Amino acid sequence: MTALNRETDHQHWMNYAISLAKKGLYTTHPNPRVGCVLIRDNQIVGEGYHRKAGEAHAEINAIASAKGRTKGCTAYVTLEPCSHHGKTGPCSQALIDAQISTVVYGMQDPNPTVMGRGLKQLEDAGINVIGPILSDEAEALNPGFIKRMTEGLPFIRLKLAMSLDGRTAMASGESKWITGPEARLDVQRLRAQSDAIVTGVGSVIIDDPSMTVRINNHDKTVEPHTVRQPRRVVMDSSLATPPEAKILSGDGNRCVFYLPEQTSDEAKKSLEHLGVELLAGETAVDGKIDLVAAMATLADQEINEVLVETGAVLAGAFLQAGLVDEIVVYMAAKLLGSNARALFELPLETMEQAVQLHLSAMDKVGDDIKLVFTPDYIDEAD
Numbered sequence: 001m002t003a004l005n006r007e008t009d010h011q012h013w014m015n016y017a018i019s020l021a022k023k024g025l026y027t028t029h030p031n032p033r034v035g036c037v038l039i040r041d042n043q044i045v046g047e048g049y050h051r052k053a054g055e056a057h058a059e060i061n062a063i064a065s066a067k068g069r070t071k072g073c074t075a076y077v078t079l080e081p082c083s084h085h086g087k088t089g090p091c092s093q094a095l096i097d098a099q100i101s102t103v104v105y106g107m108q109d110p111n112p113t114v115m116g117r118g119l120k121q122l123e124d125a126g127i128n129v130i131g132p133i134l135s136d137e138a139e140a141l142n143p144g145f146i147k148r149m150t151e152g153l154p155f156i157r158l159k160l161a162m163s164l165d166g167r168t169a170m171a172s173g174e175s176k177w178i179t180g181p182e183a184r185l186d187v188q189r190l191r192a193q194s195d196a197i198v199t200g201v202g203s204v205i206i207d208d209p210s211m212t213v214r215i216n217n218h219d220k221t222v223e224p225h226t227v228r229q230p231r232r233v234v235m236d237s238s239l240a241t242p243p244e245a246k247i248l249s250g251d252g253n254r255c256v257f258y259l260p261e262q263t264s265d266e267a268k269k270s271l272e273h274l275g276v277e278l279l280a281g282e283t284a285v286d287g288k289i290d291l292v293a294a295m296a297t298l299a300d301q302e303i304n305e306v307l308v309e310t311g312a313v314l315a316g317a318f319l320q321a322g323l324v325d326e327i328v329v330y331m332a333a334k335l336l337g338s339n340a341r342a343l344f345e346l347p348l349e350t351m352e353q354a355v356q357l358h359l360s361a362m363d364k365v366g367d368d369i370k371l372v373f374t375p376d377y378i379d380e381a382d
Contacts, residue, residue: 010104013039013076014134018106020049020058021078021141026192026227027052030302032142036062036077038070038100045069057082059091063098070098078106078138083118092118096125105131106138110149143325144195144304153292154299154306156323158315159190160343161330167340168312182366183330187309188215190328194230194307196298199247200314201236210246211309229253231303235289235314239267239278248274257281257294291321316345319355319375327357327373330365 020035028034028050036058038046046069048061056064059081063070081091081103095103103122109115123129132138139146144155161178162168168178177184191197191213199211211232232247237259241248248254248271255277258268268278279297282290298306308318318324329343348354356376363370 032145034058038073074102080109081118092121102128163334163336167336180366183368195303196231198233238262312345329371
């Protein structure tokens, strides 16, 4: 391998560690995705990534793969090594015991109660600590974990499918299918990396979606046997969700937010009988479920990333509440006409009220176009 200067060297190997971390995209919940590579003389000695919560962390897997050749190595790790005892031991101590000479990290642990402690333990042990390196790329691995730790809310991604004229369904509610099979498969990947999928009772009654992850063996980007089913969440003030709804089928991972003052005991019993978790929400000023409080509840339950798949009313409510971090729109080369349903229900009257979006990515997915936006209020908050 050609020798690199130190700055380029650090970036090169941190990029490699980031590529390892991405292997845990669908499996690490509620833990962060982390990668680690051990280097000596610009050669890989060991590598690893965090595969699944409760299993060994990235540093432990990298040390194990080095088979006793860790002394004097430089460890590149995307996230500050943990210093506390959880389901596994502290990674900072494991690096010390492995006689690592230098640790290069991508970003600090965002948990304010532990931030910097792992790095300090390494420094106190005489290990050279360098970083952050490629912090933006490292942070992009775990937007939900970071937001949950710093703001007490999950990262919320709003997924929408529309025609070229901005319509989501015919006036009758017919919407299958606006987009093609490639776009629908891409949505399955979004679901697979999410900890929860949120929809509204209106969408449940009209479309009766299952909201499960369906990955087939032809998708080479995801191993079907590793995919876990995210929690399916319905916003339903009066518990009007039919007990036979597909979204309530199966075991576990199902919950419904409701408002006690709008709900009968009979409605509660019919869903509790199915094993559905009922979460009493807070009432917002408009008499509906307080979405901010509901999302905080999910964060308390270690939900990192939420995918919202719903109709125009709830989609608009999430946007108006300032909760949406990212909007993913699949646009089909179709025209549904002026009588078809709109993308959002937003009571805007003037251009000054318009919601500004920033385009962050655009890709062709089959015959459709995938557009990724960030709402302007994200920048304002920063």
